[in-house]
Amino acid sequence: MSAPSVLYDAPGPKAKARNVGYTIVFLVALAAVFWWVLATMAEKNQLDWDKWSPFFTDGRVWTTFILPGLQNTLIAAALSIIIALPIGALFGILRLSDHAWVRWPAATIVEFFRAVPVLILMVFANEFYFNFTDIDSDQRPLFAVVTGLVLYNGSVLAEVVRAGILSLPKGQTEAAQALGLRKSQTMTNVLLPQAVTAMLPAIVSQVVVIVKDTALGGAAVGFSELLNRVAPISNNYGANTIATLIVVAVLYIVLNFIITSIAGALEKWNRQRKKSTGAVVRNEPAATGE
Numbered sequence: 001m002s003a004p005s006v007l008y009d010a011p012g013p014k015a016k017a018r019n020v021g022y023t024i025v026f027l028v029a030l031a032a033v034f035w036w037v038l039a040t041m042a043e044k045n046q047l048d049w050d051k052w053s054p055f056f057t058d059g060r061v062w063t064t065f066i067l068p069g070l071q072n073t074l075i076a077a078a079l080s081i082i083i084a085l086p087i088g089a090l091f092g093i094l095r096l097s098d099h100a101w102v103r104w105p106a107a108t109i110v111e112f113f114r115a116v117p118v119l120i121l122m123v124f125a126n127e128f129y130f131n132f133t134d135i136d137s138d139q140r141p142l143f144a145v146v147t148g149l150v151l152y153n154g155s156v157l158a159e160v161v162r163a164g165i166l167s168l169p170k171g172q173t174e175a176a177q178a179l180g181l182r183k184s185q186t187m188t189n190v191l192l193p194q195a196v197t198a199m200l201p202a203i204v205s206q207v208v209v210i211v212k213d214t215a216l217g218g219a220a221v222g223f224s225e226l227l228n229r230v231a232p233i234s235n236n237y238g239a240n241t242i243a244t245l246i247v248v249a250v251l252y253i254v255l256n257f258i259i260t261s262i263a264g265a266l267e268k269w270n271r272q273r274k275k276s277t278g279a280v281v282r283n284e285p286a287a288t289g290e
Contacts, residue, residue, distance in 0.1 A: 041242065051240035054233075055247055061233060069229035070251060076142060076225065077211045080149035084210070085203075087150065088157025093187060095162050106158075113155040118213055119220050122148035126221040141224070145217035153210050157203065164199035165191050197270060204263040208256045226251060 011019065041047050054061045094106035113121070126144035129135050135143055168191055176186040218228030226248055234241040 046242045050238060051243045054237045054240070055243070058237075061237065065229040065233050066226070066247070066251070069224060069226040070255075072142070072223065073211070073214045073225040074255075076145045076149070076214045076217065076223070077207075079146045080153065080210050080214075081207055083146070083150045084154040084157055087154035089161050089192075091154065091158035092161025092165070095158065096165060098183075110155045110158045113151045114159070116152070118148050118152045119216050121151050122217055122220040124148075125151075141217060141221045144221045145214060145223045145225075148217075148220075149210055149213055153206055153213075156206055160199050160202045160206065161195070164195035164202075167198050168194055197267070200263065200267050200270075204260060207259055207263075211256060211259065212252065 038047070045051075091106050091110050094102055095110065097103045097106070122144050125147035126140060129140045129143050129147075165187075172190055172194065173186060176190045181189065214223070214225045215227040217223030218225050222228070230241065230244045230248060233244045237244075
């Protein structure tokens with residue numbers, strides 16, 4: 001039997017029956033909405049086989065459109081994550097500096113890029129690369145998308161890092177100072193390793209946002225990412241826009257599910273590792289006493 005929650009009393013027989021009733025009503029309403037969507041699609045001929053058959057019978061729709069778009073999405077997301085994470089960590093630490101001449105400029109940069117929409121950052125980056133660099137026109141959209149994502153998500157991750165470090169007990173810092181560690185040693189050897197566990201859910205959430213926000217590059221600067229491939233597929237395969245959007249949405253769901261699953265497995269492994277290490281430490285005094 002599970003322990004009672006500290007947030008609410010354990011439900012009685014009437015409350016349990018009422019919850020079951022609510023669940024049944026919700027499932028019935030959800031099934032009705034799903035049926036209405038299917039009926040509407042069938043009425044508009046969106047369930048016809050000729051609109052869905054290219055994804056099952058014609059490999060060119062994958063090799064020519066979907067897989068290249070997915071590859072570009074993964075490349076842009078991976079580059080943005082790799083660059084944004086260390087930048088976010090750096091500015092998050094700088095915001096905790098004891099020196100105002102370090103803390104205030106870092107805070108200004110973080111707050112500025114957090115306030116500007118990603119779409120605008122991508123457009124500005126694209127215009128910057130167009131007017132002030134010699135980057136090839138085929139590569140410019142990728143650079144613009146990555147720049148916009150790094151500037152925005154780096155600033156968000158900076159706040160995640162700052163909040164994760166501040167969430168630790170002050171005794172951790174005081175103990176490190178008592179041992180004679182410098183501020184840099186305290187941060188890298190004591191605070192950051194412990195804060196990573198607390199920050200991991202927020203970091204994973206931001207990684208998922210980065211993957212989805214690559215789609216803004218298709219609308220803003222013509223980046224050939226996954227969602228940008230919907231129009232060419234629809235034009236070449238009988239105006240099957242709805243079917244293509246559904247397939248693309250499923251790919252995004254699968255991709256983000258893989259990311260969250262990997263992160264969940266990593267968090268579980270880290271928690272078990274710390275638990276096993278703690279168990280050894282706790283058992284030592286008992287063994288000595290015996």
